[in-house]
Amino acid sequence: xxxxxxxxxxxxxxxxxxxxxxxxxxxxxxxxxxxxxxxxxxxxxxxxxxxxxxxxxxxxxxxxxxxxxxxxxxxxxxxxxxxxxxxxxxxxxxxxxxxxxxxxxxxxxxxxxxxxxxxxxxxxxxxxxxxxxxxxxxxxxxxxxxxxxxxxxxxxxxxxxxxxxxxxxxxxxxxxxxxxxxxxxxxxxxxxxxxxxxxxxxxxxxxxxxxxxxxxxxxx
Amino acid sequence: xxxxxxxxxxxxxxxxxxxxxxxxxxxxxxxxxxxxxxxxxxxxxxxxxxxxxxxxxxxxxxxxxxxxxxxxxxxxxxxxxxxxxxxxxxxxxxxxxxxxxxxxxxxxxxxxxxxxxxxxxxxxxxxxxxxxxxxxxxxxxxxxxxxxxxxxxxxxxxxxxxxxxxxxxxxxxxxxxxxxxxxxxxxxxxxxxx
Numbered sequence: 001x002x003x004x005x006x007x008x009x010x011x012x013x014x015x016x017x018x019x020x021x022x023x024x025x026x027x028x029x030x031x032x033x034x035x036x037x038x039x040x041x042x043x044x045x046x047x048x049x050x051x052x053x054x055x056x057x058x059x060x061x062x063x064x065x066x067x068x069x070x071x072x073x074x075x076x077x078x079x080x081x082x083x084x085x086x087x088x089x090x091x092x093x094x095x096x097x098x099x100x101x102x103x104x105x106x107x108x109x110x111x112x113x114x115x116x117x118x119x120x121x122x123x124x125x126x127x128x129x130x131x132x133x134x135x136x137x138x139x140x141x142x143x144x145x146x147x148x149x150x151x152x153x154x155x156x157x158x159x160x161x162x163x164x165x166x167x168x169x170x171x172x173x174x175x176x177x178x179x180x181x182x183x184x185x186x187x188x189x190x191x192x193x194x195x196x197x198x199x200x201x202x203x204x205x206x207x208x209x210x211x212x213x214x215x216x217x218x219x220x
Numbered sequence: 221x222x223x224x225x226x227x228x229x230x231x232x233x234x235x236x237x238x239x240x241x242x243x244x245x246x247x248x249x250x251x252x253x254x255x256x257x258x259x260x261x262x263x264x265x266x267x268x269x270x271x272x273x274x275x276x277x278x279x280x281x282x283x284x285x286x287x288x289x290x291x292x293x294x295x296x297x298x299x300x301x302x303x304x305x306x307x308x309x310x311x312x313x314x315x316x317x318x319x320x321x322x323x324x325x326x327x328x329x330x331x332x333x334x335x336x337x338x339x340x341x342x343x344x345x346x347x348x349x350x351x352x353x354x355x356x357x358x359x360x361x362x363x364x365x366x367x368x369x370x371x372x373x374x375x376x377x378x379x380x381x382x383x384x385x386x387x388x389x390x391x392x393x394x395x396x397x398x399x400x401x402x403x404x405x406x407x408x409x410x411x412x413x414x
Binding site for chain 1: 240241242243244245246247250292293294295296299300303332333334335338339342343346385386387388389390391392393394395396398399400402403405406
């Protein structure tokens, strides 16, 4: 739906930059993968105990998503329709292995704390969803931009969640103490419970804002 | 040996529950928990595939990848094994047990992208379990998944009659109830069997 609308907009205005800006607005806000499309919940809940982990996870997914979108879009006319999902998974798995090895070599601490969730990027629904719904139908450059935009949206929502969880749960921000002795850290926020609660409230807030926006439009 | 297997089972079902403690398989957990019978179908499919996946990935890992020193290819190899396995199971059931196939039908293809299945394969390899330990860990992981999913589905069925703020409709209220379930499962942390 979105892509068709975008294409007509592009034809009308002829604005390449405008479409790109629209893609970024979609990825980060209107179609935010975690908070609006509700994809990729596992890493969102599991890796947001600290801001550092969340940023690492978000950027790894962005890298994988951009590369896989680009390659899948380049190969979109060669891949037979029946085995497309399997082909996508193999392409994604290749990039994930590369990211996994790179992280282990250059940032071993981050790699150790993210642990099994790096290889699990393979089964992250966001990547397959974008491959299926965007990269398989659009030209390479557009798909790569879509990967960056969606990845950044994912990174943003992960960071938002981890800021809430780290500040409230351990009283720190990126490892620095920010509680200043004013409040006692609530350990529940860095436990699984805190993950579910924070995400629930964030999505509720997002739905509230979205419904207000659509009401305004209706009124106009 | 038996005690070790009991340890693995209790760990997989309660202490380290795949959904509520390890955060794997959240998508089906939130996606198919609206009704009890779909939740049950999904759970059975997951138990089945997780057990088979543990068995086959163990074979691939121990007999193929380790002798060839290709451990870094685990992710690619495992996801291929799982995708092929799901496809095979689907074809086999369609031909020989059509009643089970129609019951599990739409859930089977979804399982390829269930993190719990790839997760259990990777965790087994990481812990270098023996064949029996890996099989038990896969099966019990599936049982743990079932327990959490069925508990959650029964909670969600009652949520339909609850009165909550409108912006919490859908996922948010489900996540908040999942949080309460996770809180209950926190009680098991630190449980050990000797």
